[in-house]
Amino acid sequence: MMELTRKGDYAIRGIIYLASQPPNKISLLSEIATAVDVPQTFLAKIFQQFSKTGIVKSFRGTGGGFLLAGPPEDITLLQVVEAVEGPILPNRCVLKPGECERDLTCTVHPVWRQVQQQVRGLLGNITLKELTTK
Amino acid sequence: MMELTRKGDYAIRGIIYLASQPPNKISLLSEIATAVDVPQTFLAKIFQQFSKTGIVKSFRGTGGGFLLAGPPEDITLLQVVEAVEGPILPNRCVLKPGECERDLTCTVHPVWRQVQQQVRGLLGNITLKELTTK
């Protein structure tokens, strides 16, 4: 359980590639896809989500491509993962207080919240910089 | 992401019900299913897995049913979850060293291992006793 989807995996590979390029060097989608070995059309979807959430900047037309929106040390693994996988929720009842009808009786609730916080904390502390400087 | 399946959710509900029964009181599957509001046939599958992994004892025939295999303070949430959901693996490459062909180059690897350990540690520290003594 708790598995990252392939999309999440691809997303991480792709953005690490971007982060390891020279600053301000625009990368083509085709180039990234080949480099990290992911179907280009699928990677396109992923980078569209990156673009929407603002961790990547995109440019169209000739000379276009993708660029990291900020310095690698400002982008965390948490941002990357949540951009494509959605929020980290060990159990759907964690989010909204009213969701779980057995809310008050549910003794497991606080445990899931703890798990969520731990994982978010961990991923939030890892930046792209640390993932590139091998 | 990282969501527990409904099966896992049901499993927890079911075993907490068992744990909150008087010691040595055998519970019928039908009784548990009604109490925790889960389809009986589905809960049956779950308890079969419990039985196989040994956290629950089962008895057939008249007067049969289910019993916690040990005291509630000896059974952890981790055991319960892994019994029905399989091992906690944030990424498939975490387990076997050879699985990931980009093994050596993969800088994310240690992060997933950390996540795995944190979550397992958390869940492993919660026992059924703590979940019943509200």
Place this chain on the structure above:
DNA sequence: TGGCAAAAGACTTGTCAAGTCCTGTTACCT
């Protein structure tokens, strides 16, 4: 040995991951 209850396996249904494909939109270049 009859009936009660769990075990086991085959089957169904629906959802979602993992792509593909096609068309649109924007930007540059001549």
Place this chain on the structure above:
DNA sequence: AGGTAACAGGACTTGACAAGTCTTTTGCCA
């Protein structure tokens, strides 16, 4: 302006797996 280079977005396909259901078998007890 027209053509081409690239990303954006939507619709669609396929396969796997979650979530059950149904039926038969096995074991136990009275």
